[in-house]
Amino acid sequence: MSTPIQNKGYAVLHDSSVNRGSAFTEAQRKAAGLEGLLPAGVDTLELQIARVHTQLNMLDTDLQRYLFLMDLQSRNQTLFYAVLMSDAAKFMPLVYTPTVGEACQKFDHIFRSTRGLYLPISAKGRLQELMSNWPQNDIRFIVVTDGERILGLGDLGVGGMGIPIGKLALYTAVAGVPPELTLPITLDVGTNNQTLLDDPLYLGLRQQRVRGDDYHAFIAEFVDAVQALYPKCCLQWEDFANFNAVSILETYKDKICTYNDDIQGTAGIALAGLYAALRITGQKLTDQRFLFMGAGSAATGIAELISEAMVMEGLTIEEARARNWLFDINGLVESTRTDLADFQKPFAHQHASCKSFVDAINAIKPNGIVGVSTVPKLFNQAVIEAMSKINAQPIIFPYSNPTSRSECTAEEAYKWSSGKAIFASGSPFDPVTLGTKTFVPGQGNNVYIFPAMGMAVLATEAKRVTQQMFIVAAKAVAEQVTQEDLNTGLIYPPQSQILNASLHTAAKVATYVFDNGLARVERPKDIAANIKNLAYKPVYGD
Ligand SMILES: O=C([O-])CC(=O)C(=O)O
Ligand SMILES: [Mg+2]
Secondary structure, rough: OOOOOOOOOOHHHOOOOOOOHHHOOOOHHOOEEEEEEOOOOOOOOOHHHHHHHHHHHHHHHHHHHHHHHHOOOOOHHHHHHHHHHHHHHHHHHHHHOOOHHHHHHHHHHOOOOOOOOOOEEEOOOHHHHHHHHOOOOOEEEEEEOOOOOOOOOOOOHHHHHHHHHHHHHHHHHHHHOOOOHHEEEEEEEOOHHHHOOOOOOOOOOOOOOOHHHHHHHHHHHHHHHHHHOOOOOOEEEEOOHHHHHHHHHHHHOOOOEEEEEEHHHHHHHHHHHHHHHHHHHOOOHHHEEEEEOOOOOOHHHHHHHHHHHHOOOOOOOHHHHHEEEEEEOOOOOOOOOOOOOHHHHHHOOOOOOOOOOOHHHHHHOOEEEOOOOOOOOOOHHHHHHHHHHHHHOOOEEEOOOOOOHHHOOOHHHHHHHHOOOOOEEOOOOOOOOOOEEEEOOEEOOHHHHOOOOOOHHHHOOOOOOOOOHHHHHHHHOOOOOOHHHOOOOOOOHHHHHHHHHHHHHHHHHHHHHHHHOOOOOOOHHHOOHHHHHOOOOOOOOO
16 A cells, blocks of 8 residues: 655655555645645546556557656556556566566666665775665565676676566565565676676776675675664575575575575476476476576576475485486586586586587486576477477476577477477467467466565565475465466466465465474464465555
8 A cells, every 4th residue: 555645745746655646636635735736637546557558558669668667666656566466467578577678788778767776886885874875764675686697688787777676566566565665776896798888878887897705795795784774684686697696695595584586586486387397297206307408506596496396205315416407508517527616516417428408308318408598599499309209298498588588489399399398488478379279388487486485574574585485385386277277388377367376375485484483473373364464455545
């Protein structure tokens, strides 16, 4: 619900958390000194939503629609969320992947009003002071990036800020986390993107990225400042380069309430997809083998979560990891390779070297391939055909984002597998008709996980975010897919249902948190009802 009106007059219309624009009633206009500042007509929220839809239809490109929606967010927060929640399936691709990717690439050129916090490394030693400038003092969720690996688009410097903003908009729109409890942050440690450094419009620090001890000291100062200012806050790391993502998560995961969305959120949604896919194939998780295209932290994150889920079904962790294989630019990741980082080594199994992905498929015989390479088109016809020869229903998950980085399209996967593929992708694709059958591709995007995780943490004030919580979330997502959806190939809940799906998932995760002594609040009688009650509702109230 929108915040009660405290200010008076013109300022009210410029405070997005209280502004209702043309929906202020006559009595409110009188009380708040707004008479004469608005046209006489008094709208309902429904009418305002309809007007927004009309205005969006007048625009030509999704980037223009994105900008319009961002302006709306800065103008009237309630209406912004009411619009998003009026049709999540329509608006997610506009405020999130894929449009947000283009917005990040063009950030410096399309910049209008500011949002969130920008913390430059030049302010080292003063982070708490800068953060105290933020107007809210109870923050429960921070999504933070350093802009180095924005989706599959690479180093976008401060332009990466679109991601924390978009992710947090979905915390609210998709799982009801109250927006005033959220804060997007960009840590500006420079950029190695020369095009940005040469661009007079670039808005970040004009220097190469800081690395090593200075970087980690800056991260440590930031974490300390968050703890000091917002002790109940959950810190979500987003779109960091692999080496930093892995080391930051290792350093903090057992100390504070934190997680990495690209490693753990993506792993959760991949596991959910597999649970649902197994409902189609009727096979057991512990009998599966997977091959990953890409060997970064998203790949090892998914491989590890799958392995841990396999352990819950009876395998040892070594047996489980041996069922998950990685492939990168230098070929199959195997134990004789000398170029591997520590986090990749658990998945470097004994095998002859293998330079071609198709050869690796024929050697490993995976049930599924997962694309986390950020390189488009790597799942080519030969790859899909090889998978289709080995499997009656090959699992094909091109997860790289945005659409321009997807390892294949839905149409390619269905066509080249003659309709046999069980398909899901990180970015959205339209349904595909092949002969008489229409396939509905699922979006295997962490958006099914992170907002629900956020709601669960809010409802429990969880001390930690654990791997088990992601396995619980994955099961909760998968169990909501109906047989009818599975029949069309859809292995995730439909996006039109994502709010309900997230609340269900949040309740399951919250129950796990309470059951396992991870909560910092008392257990409510009815966890699901409590979550529904906590959820933000985009209405004006009295
Ligand atoms: O933002 C998305 O769509 C999913 C994600 O975390 C990424 O690709 O980095
Ligand atoms: Mg990400």
